[in-house]
Amino acid sequence: MISVYLTIVIVSLMIAYAGFEGTMRVFAYLDLQMKFIPIKIKMNYMKWNMKRQLDKDRNYILKELEKNAKDS
Numbered sequence: 001m002i003s004v005y006l007t008i009v010i011v012s013l014m015i016a017y018a019g020f021e022g023t024m025r026v027f028a029y030l031d032l033q034m035k036f037i038p039i040k041i042k043m044n045y046m047k048w049n050m051k052r053q054l055d056k057d058r059n060y061i062l063k064e065l066e067k068n069a070k071d072s
Contacts, residue, residue, distance in 0.1 A: 014023045
């Protein structure tokens with residue numbers, strides 16, 4: 001029950017300090033940040049997969065170049 005009162009006091013103090021528009025901007029910013037977290041996780045996963053695949057391709061190309069150099 002104390003957490004509800006504390007939340008109401010914090011929000012009312014935010015409105016008193018920054019006004020209603022400023023407080024709504026803070027909540028909109030927090031909402032956007034929360035929506036961006038899964039996107040950042042997906043980007044890191046894609047980065048990891050791309051790096052793994054590029055390392056495989058690089059090793060394959062280097063082996064082919066060595067084989068071609070020995071044949072020449």
